[in-house]
Amino acid sequence: MPPNITKRRRSKAKGVGFTVMVVGASGTGRTTFVNTLCESEVLPHKDCDNPETAALETSLAIKPVNVDIEEDGLRINLTIVDTPGFGDNVNNDLAFQEIVNYLERQYDDILAEQSRIKRNPRFRDNRVHCLLYFIPPTGHYLREIDVELMQKLSHRVNVIPVIGRSDSLTLSELKAFKKRVMEDISHFDIPVYNFPYDVEEDDEDTIQENQELRSLLPFAIMGSEEEVEIDGEYVRARVYPWGVAIVDDPEHSDFSRLRGAILGTHLQDLKSLTEDVLYETYRTEKLSRTTGSYMEAR
Ligand SMILES: Nc1nc2c(ncn2[C@@H]2O[C@H](COP(=O)(O)OP(=O)(O)OP(=O)(O)O)[C@@H](O)[C@H]2O)c(=O)[nH]1
Ligand SMILES: [Mg+2]
Structure with missing residues (x-):
């Protein structure tokens, strides 16, 4: 069997690696x-009932978790990185x-690995491919x-802005808030x-799909850990006295479209941009800084 076929089969069976980081103000969901x-x-x-551990939260180290x-x-x-x-x-x-240090450390690790004479077969590439930035649903402007x-982060990682707990805004408030955030x-x-x-290069379907996703920015996000039975099917939803908000319903939130984009249609693009553009920029900056100080020292 030609070696490339074995490799392709193996990577399909093992699956593709993807890392998402979530950042934002406390309590945004x-x-x-x-x-x-x-x-x-x-x-x-967060254990809010216990004042001792609740106070410790901000000093917790950033720890990634893996799920298949x-x-x-x-x-x-x-890989999910909560902050x-x-x-x-x-x-x-x-x-x-x-x-920012966490993001750069992942770049430093791969930079060090790439310059080793003998590569470590167990090396894990933990570069973050997508950062979901949670904006609180204030309905006002983007806070300072x-x-x-977001300014700081977007030079190092693909930042996708989202409005957390978006079901707390009415449809017209949400529309106006989305517009102001993008402005x-x-x-x-x-x-x-x-x-x-x-x-010039992309086909019409791709252009249209990307335009649609762009028009949804910042994605209105809703989450729920509760499953509710609707028409004999269990779905993730939030139950209110006046009705039920269904997470996957595109009329209720942009959750399913965001999920489809980051884990489906745009997964590869987010990875390529991270590896070929953001990482390369960091690498060039870092290497020119090191060579610069070396030249000065001489
Ligand atoms: N209305 C609404 N409430 C939500 C949503 N998602 C989470 N919540 C509620 O908001 C509170 C905070 O949610 P978390 O998911 O713990 O928020 P977090 O951003 O992780 O908060 P910290 O880690 O404590 O900073 C909880 O009471 C959730 O039940 C949502 O989509 N809509
Ligand atoms: Mg949390």
């Missing part, structure tokens, strides 16, 4: 979203720096803190991932 996405409780919730999921017949070895929520601390600089952090993102020149396409 990040943990619930992750558990909804993975359809199991992969992340524990299947999307459209493709096995994905998904401590911020906003209730007077000074968030440390939390911000910790997130979110502008600052702010463009005003502050934040290079978020906007489902790029090339009118």
Whole structure:
């Protein structure tokens, strides 16, 4: 059997690796979203009833968790990186720096690995391919803190802005808020991932699909760890006295379209951009810094 066939079969059986990081203010629904996405409780919730552990939360180290999921017949070895929520601390600089350091450390690790003479067969590439930035559903403008952090992050990672707990806004509030957030993102020149396409090179379906996804930005996200029986089927939903909000229903939230994009149609694009553009930029910056200081020392 030719070697490339063996390799392809093996990688299909093992699945494709993909890493998602969730960042945002405390209580925006990040943990619930992750558990909804993975359809199991992969992340524990903050223990708010215990004042001792609740206070410790912000100093927790960023820890990735791995889950195997299947999307459209493709096995994905998904790594989720949850980060401590911020906003209730007077000074968030440390939390911000910790997130940026985590992203850069993954680049440093692969840089070191690539320059080894003998490669480590067990090396794990933990570069983050997609960062979901949770904006609180205030209905106002993008807060200064979110502008600052998204600015910092988007030079290192594909940032996709999302509105957490979006079911707390009415349809018209949501529409107006989405518009204002995108105006702010463009005003502050934040290079978020906007489902790029090339009118000359891409086919019409791809262009249309990307335009549609772009028009949904920032995605309105809802999560639930509860399953409700609707028409004989169990679905993830939030039950209110006035009705039921179904997570997967595109009329209720953009959850299913975001999931389809990051784990399906755009998974490869997010990976390629991370490896070929964002990582390469970091690598060039880092190497020129090192050579620069070496030249100065001489
Ligand atoms: N209305 C609404 N509430 C939600 C949603 N997702 C989560 N919640 C609720 O919001 C609260 C916080 O949710 P978490 O998922 O723990 O939020 P988090 O961002 O992980 O919060 P910390 O990790 O504590 O910073 C919980 O009471 C959830 O039940 C949502 O989509 N809509
Ligand atoms: Mg959480």
